[in-house]
Amino acid sequence: MSRGTFGEVKIWDDFLGPDNDLTWGAGTVKIGNWGFISVNEGAFEWTVDEPGGIVAFTTDTGDNDSACLFGGRFQASNGGMETEWRAKFNSATLLAVEAGFTETLALGTPVVPAEFATATMSYNGSGGMIGAVHDPDATTNDFRAFAGDGGAGQGGSSTTGARANETITADEWYVIRTEVGPDGNGTVYVGHDSDQLEKIAVSSAVQGNSFTGSVITNTDQFYAFLIGENRSAAARVLEVDYGYARGWRDWAND
Secondary structure, eight states: OOOOSOOEEEEEEOOOOOOOEEEEOSSOEEETTEEEEESSOEEEEEOOSSSSOOEEEEOOSSTTOEEEEEEEEEOGGGTOEEEEEEEEESOSSSEEEEEEEESOOOSSSOOOSEEEEBTEEEEOSSSOEEEEEEOTTBSSOOEEEEEEETTEEOTTOOTTOEEOOOOOOTTOOEEEEEEEOTTSOEEEEEESSSSSOEEEEEEOTTSSSEEOSOOSOTTSOEEEEEEEEESSSSOOEEEEEEEEEEEEOOTTOO
């Protein structure tokens, strides 16, 4: 086993990039330090009337069209992994927004790994996932924590999810943070109108909204991601202030 100096594996971007307006089509492109994929065409441009670096994604006009930033892959068993995003959206009722980690991600036609309709969480794809989703198909709009694998909830994650109890408002910043320990235990936070992030689900019996034990397989590999997906046949805007993800190198992989 050869071990070097740089064990941390990190993605960070403040989106202080060029002020331009670009359209996208099929395939993967790079925006800052993140990969970017979408369903159908759309556009992105840098927001210039706010400081700090913000990139805005405008989806195509079809129902379920999506725009997704992603990067990785990360493996929890190497020392844990974490991701955090700060984003806002121009409709509280017509755009689903989700962030966290997902094992599977369709690079041609990305979809939200977990979605919430009426009062039920469903888990898409065959891989593991953990994070938080706001889906306006819900009867009551909110961010909800989820953890799943193989199309089903994991670690006690029920079909109802764990609510953040936030008032979802358009054009206000939300922070979504997901942490996974080396053992596969997970914690999900959401921040909105407070200067602190609030835990909404954690692998601990002392928490009211608990995952029970490991929520993902710690030796699987995961993408960190942020995705916005239409819930009507009209273009929607997702603005992103920053994106961050961190894991650790697999020194044993010689």
